[in-house]
Amino acid sequence: MRKHLLFLPVALFLIIFGVVTPAMADNTTPFFVVIDAGHGGKDPGYMPSSKKYNKEKEINLRISKKLGAYINENLPGVRVIYTRTSDKYLSLDERVAIANRNGRNGVFISVHCNGSPRRSSKGTETHIHSREFSSSVRLGTLVEEEFRTRAKRNSRGIKTKEDRNHNLQVLAETMMPGVLIETGFLSNPSEEKFLNSDHGQTLVASAIFRAFRSYYYGKVPPSARPSEPAQPAMATAKEKPATTTASTETKKYRVQVLATSEPVKLSDSRFKGVTVQEFQTQGTFKYKYVVGEASTPEEARKLAKQLKKKGFEGAFVVSL
Numbered sequence: 001m002r003k004h005l006l007f008l009p010v011a012l013f014l015i016i017f018g019v020v021t022p023a024m025a026d027n028t029t030p031f032f033v034v035i036d037a038g039h040g041g042k043d044p045g046y047m048p049s050s051k052k053y054n055k056e057k058e059i060n061l062r063i064s065k066k067l068g069a070y071i072n073e074n075l076p077g078v079r080v081i082y083t084r085t086s087d088k089y090l091s092l093d094e095r096v097a098i099a100n101r102n103g104r105n106g107v108f109i110s111v112h113c114n115g116s117p118r119r120s121s122k123g124t125e126t127h128i129h130s131r132e133f134s135s136s137v138r139l140g141t142l143v144e145e146e147f148r149t150r151a152k153r154n155s156r157g158i159k160t161k162e163d164r165n166h167n168l169q170v171l172a173e174t175m176m177p178g179v180l181i182e183t184g185f186l187s188n189p190s191e192e193k194f195l196n197s198d199h200g201q202t203l204v205a206s207a208i209f210r211a212f213r214s215y216y217y218g219k220v221p222p223s224a225r226p227s228e229p230a231q232p233a234m235a236t237a238k239e240k241p242a243t244t245t246a247s248t249e250t251k252k253y254r255v256q257v258l259a260t261s262e263p264v265k266l267s268d269s270r271f272k273g274v275t276v277q278e279f280q281t282q283g284t285f286k287y288k289y290v291v292g293e294a295s296t297p298e299e300a301r302k303l304a305k306q307l308k309k310k311g312f313e314g315a316f317v318v319s320l
């Protein structure tokens with residue numbers, strides 16, 4: 001209570017003296033993502049087919065935590081808010097309240113697994129928010145596109161209010177664009193196995209991360225974002241090296257250590273005295289800084305390992 005009493009005069013002071021206006025506050029607060037791991041505590045969600053597998057609530061939480069970690073590591077301009085980080089019960093109202101107290105400059109992502117009486121049902125679905133319709137459609141489309149192309153899931157596409165079959169109050173009452181992602185069917189034996197594996201959870205979280213990143217880049221211009229570490233393409237279904245948008249005609253394998261929106265001097269201390277080459281590509285982080293030139297991916301992977309030991313934690317193989 002005392003906190004609120006103190007806060008009010010401070011807020012009034014800031015508004016009166018033009019330091020901040022309520023309208024401005026929404027634009028200047030960092031972009032946020034509310035990650036909502038579905039179910040929890042006394043609400044287990046979909047039950048596993050056998051004791052060796054986890055309940056839906058546990059899988060949702062693992063994927064959510066991976067997703068949050070990827071965003072924290074790679075997108076320093078984004079504030080990650082979880083509705084839960086442990087096996088805790090939260091009502092739908094509480095989830096909505098957590099999301100809404102952060103304003104509108106962000107998105108809401110609810111993570112679930114599906115279930116059906118038919119064991120043959122499989123694939124991913126993304127339900128979209130009906131209020132912030134176009135932004136939600138964009139985010140949902142990006143998620144399903146990533147599932148289909150890079151995570152090699154069977155995408156069933158985005159779903160609107162009309163084809164919802166269960167209560168999606170979290171989407172109806174949150175004030176920001178949002179999606180509820182059904183990451184697969186636990187009632188399908190192969191998807192249950194996949195979603196219980198660390199590999200599967202990583203693939204799903206990586207796909208959602210890439211979709212969110214594309215959405216965020218579309219909303220927040222580079223000038224408004226703090227500098228980001230070189231970003232790997234994250235896990236994809238095929239174990240091929242991450243490719244950039246550069247031409248791959250010459251097919252040389254190199255190790256990327258940094259990508260930026262503005263050019264960086266080759267003598268920059270971030271390169272720790274290592275000889276780097278600059279490549280310009282398409283996209284936001286068009287300046288890529290790479291090390292070495294190998295003719296096989298194996299050779300380049302060895303180099304990436306050495307560079308990681310030197311402190312280039314985000315080093316990864318590219319073909320440029």
Ligand SMILES: [Zn+2]
Nearest residue numbers: 038045112113
């Ligand atoms: Zn669920």
